[in-house]
Amino acid sequence: MQRYLVALQCLPCRTERPHAVTYLGNVFASATCTVCGATARPRTDVLIAQYVRDFEQRLVRKPGRMLTRARRDPVTFVLHYLPHGLVSKPREVLQEWEALVRLNAATSTAPPDAEPAEVRTAGR
Numbered sequence: 067m068q069r070y071l072v073a074l075q076c077l078p079c080r081t082e083r084p085h086a087v088t089y090l091g092n093v094f095a096s097a098t099c100t101v102c103g104a105t106a107r108p109r110t111d112v113l114i115a116q117y118v119r120d121f122e123q124r125l126v127r128k129p130g131r132m133l134t135r136a137r138r139d140p141v142t143f144v145l146h147y148l149p150h151g152l153v154s155k156p157r158e159v160l161q162e163w164e165a166l167v168r169l170n171a172a173t174s175t176a177p178p179d180a181e182p183a184e185v186r187t188a189g190r
């Protein structure tokens with residue numbers, strides 16, 4: 067999960083404000099205005115579909131990248147990259163899944179015909 071601070075146009079503030087933007091993998095997950103707390107995020111089902119697609123692409127790319135690295139520098143690959151790739155990446159993926167589950171639980175009370183991009187004010 068990646069977090070960035072990005073200047074975006076805020077609808078409630080009617081001006082550009084710094085937003086805390088969250089990505090799950092390469093998929094946009096939410097943008098929260100740091101001034102008024104309004105949050106814009108894709109619908110949860112859309113987010114999950116995009117995340118799964120992104121996750122599949124990351125898995126597909128991985129073997130090729132690992133093989134290239136192994137051929138270029140086998141010792142470094144075995145000593146450093148391989149344990150890192152096997153141990154730390156699944157944890158990162160697990161954290162992303164946990165974030166998705168939390169998001170899903172938080173938005174599952176929303177009406178089924180909610181707007182495609184939900185905008186919520188602070189203090190839900």
Ligand SMILES: [Zn+2]
Nearest residue numbers: 076079099102
């Ligand atoms: Zn705002």
